[in-house]
Amino acid sequence: MNYNSTRNKNRVVSASQAIAQGISEEGGLFVPQELPRYSVDDIRELLSADYRGRAKKIMGDFLPDFSAEEISESVDAAYTAEKFGGSDPAPISYIESGDRKMALLELWHGPTCAFKDMALQILPHLLTKSVKKTCSDKEAVILVATSGDTGKAALEGFRDVDGTKIMVFYPVDGVSPMQKRQMATQKGENVSVVAIKGNFDDAQTGVKKIFTDNAIKEKLAENDMLFSSANSINWGRLLPQIVYYFSAYCEMVNEGRIALGDKINVCVPTGNFGNILASFYAMNMGLPVNKFICASNSNNVLTDFIKTGTYDKKRHFYTTISPSMDILVSSNLERLLYHLSGEDDKKVASFMASLSSEGAYTVDEEIKASLEKYFWGGYCNDADTQKTIGDLYRNENYLADTHTAVAVNVYEQYVSETGDNTPVVIASTASPYKFAKAVLSAVTDGELPSDEFAMVDELSAKTGTEIPAPLAGLKNAQERFSFECAVDEMAQTVLSGLGIN
Numbered sequence: 001m002n003y004n005s006t007r008n009k010n011r012v013v014s015a016s017q018a019i020a021q022g023i024s025e026e027g028g029l030f031v032p033q034e035l036p037r038y039s040v041d042d043i044r045e046l047l048s049a050d051y052r053g054r055a056k057k058i059m060g061d062f063l064p065d066f067s068a069e070e071i072s073e074s075v076d077a078a079y080t081a082e083k084f085g086g087s088d089p090a091p092i093s094y095i096e097s098g099d100r101k102m103a104l105l106e107l108w109h110g111p112t113c114a115f116k117d118m119a120l121q122i123l124p125h126l127l128t129k130s131v132k133k134t135c136s137d138k139e140a141v142i143l144v145a146t147s148g149d150t151g152k153a154a155l156e157g158f159r160d161v162d163g164t165k166i167m168v169f170y171p172v173d174g175v176s177p178m179q180k181r182q183m184a185t186q187k188g189e190n191v192s193v194v195a196i197k198g199n200f201d202d203a204q205t206g207v208k209k210i211f212t213d214n215a216i217k218e219k220l221a222e223n224d225m226l227f228s229s230a231n232s233i234n235w236g237r238l239l240p241q242i243v244y245y246f247s248a249y250c251e252m253v254n255e256g257r258i259a260l261g262d263k264i265n266v267c268v269p270t271g272n273f274g275n276i277l278a279s280f281y282a283m284n285m286g287l288p289v290n291k292f293i294c295a296s297n298s299n300n301v302l303t304d305f306i307k308t309g310t311y312d313k314k315r316h317f318y319t320t321i322s323p324s325m326d327i328l329v330s331s332n333l334e335r336l337l338y339h340l341s342g343e344d345d346k347k348v349a350s351f352m353a354s355l356s357s358e359g360a361y362t363v364d365e366e367i368k369a370s371l372e373k374y375f376w377g378g379y380c381n382d383a384d385t386q387k388t389i390g391d392l393y394r395n396e397n398y399l400a401d402t403h404t405a406v407a408v409n410v411y412e413q414y415v416s417e418t419g420d421n422t423p424v425v426i427a428s429t430a431s432p433y434k435f436a437k438a439v440l441s442a443v444t445d446g447e448l449p450s451d452e453f454a455m456v457d458e459l460s461a462k463t464g465t466e467i468p469a470p471l472a473g474l475k476n477a478q479e480r481f482s483f484e485c486a487v488d489e490m491a492q493t494v495l496s497g498l499g500i501n
């Protein structure tokens with residue numbers, strides 16, 4: 001199996017090239033040329049496997065230039081009971097009330113308490129092996145611009161991984177107190193964290209500039225290094241996410257919640273469209289899915305797109321209590337457009353050109369029809385998000401984070417509008433303790449303490465839920481990184497950080 005670029009079908013690369021390179025030269029994203037197909041009998045065979053067994057089978061089918069040992073080694077190193085707080089890295093909590101059957105797929109039991117760990121714990125293994133296969137013995141330098149969750153998950157994934165260095169840039173005033181503390185206390189010999197005096201866009205633009213600066217690239221090459229990317233345009237981040245949809249389905253069958261072959265719905269709180277796209281790939285491989293429910297916060301560009309066929313990023317940007325979904329350009333939508341258009345690379349390239357020049361594009365009737373066939377979009381503002389957190393806690397004794405609550409709220413809207421009660425898998429994407437302030441104020445009427453860790457303690461005392469160990473440990477952790485730099489000093493900071501200036 002090889003991979004194509006969404007903007008140029010003539011570009012064909014191997015799986016390891018796609019992962020090592022991250023993004024195609026002309027800006028397209030790599031997509032598999034064909035998908036492995038699983039019959040109901042094939043899914044039956046996955047029932048008796050554990051998460052890791054399922055991951056080995058599914059990922060192996062996408063990575064023909066990896067040996068079975070390499071896949072096995074990567075999966076076993078990534079999804080340990082120690083890192084994920086138990087033998088199942090993605091456990092399910094069921095909420096069944098009335099005719100609602102919700103399976104909350106908890107993807108946040110990893111080291112950084114957000115779903116990004118599901119991919120970023122294994123990506124370093126896939127990436128270092130891919131670099132070895134394609135570019136011999138160079139050291140991979142991972143640069144990340146983050147608005148919070150990705151940076152920490154990437155740091156934790158790449159920490160002390162041989163043959164890699166990682167440097168994360170975050171906006172000095174643009175992340176939550178907990179996220180800042182998570183990054184500032186990061187352990188590892190090959191990591192560095194820099195706060196930049198600017199916003200997230202400045203950080204991202206700065207990183208992109210460094211990636212494409214030929215003088216810097218040459219300097220790296222002279223020192224046997226190369227840049228690589230850990231953000232969600234890399235196929236190596238999407239692939240591990242396909243696994244948990246199959247695995248959740250198997251668990252539901254094993255527990256008698258559904259029968260093998262039954263259809264499910266899938267509802268995902270969405271930002272960059274990576275997580276929900278992984279479930280769409282799963283369906284195209286044979287997972288029985290009826291509908292994909294795409295949940296957004298007030299940055300509802302995707303809701304409008306699914307309803308109208310016009311993607312228009314020219315709108316107000318809201319800073320919300322679900323910050324990991326505060327995004328107006330959902331990069332992975334490009335992959336969906338490629339598949340829904342019948343793999344029309346020219347059409348995708350023209351949509352993307354129009355998005356960058358006009359800030360908008362409109363798809364044709366055919367794409368719009370298949371978009372509507374598979375997807376339903378809805379959104380939820382901050383007040384309704386907090387109301388949902390409160391209702392879920394009081395009525396179901398389930399404590400959800402802000403992102404998960406957006407999904408539950410939008411799912412309820414979907415059922416009210418359509419009457420479709422198909423059992424649903426809802427992606428639960430972060431621990432409520434990562435967003436303690438918003439969650440605590442949703443479940444109490446009292447005044448909030450001002451200190452982040454006092455809020456964390458109070459949330460635990462009030463709800464009787466456990467503070468995840470990785471977050472509890474931050475309270476007394478040593479701060480290692482307090483370095484701040486100006487936006488125009490980023491390139492110099494990278495070079496001196498690598499010791500090659």
Ligand SMILES: *Cc1c(COP(=O)(O)O)cnc(C)c1O
Nearest residue numbers: 270271272273274275324429430
């Ligand atoms: C990144 C993130 C999302 C959005 O996921 P996408 O794959 O970008 O759509 C949702 N919730 C949380 C907690 C996240 O960290």
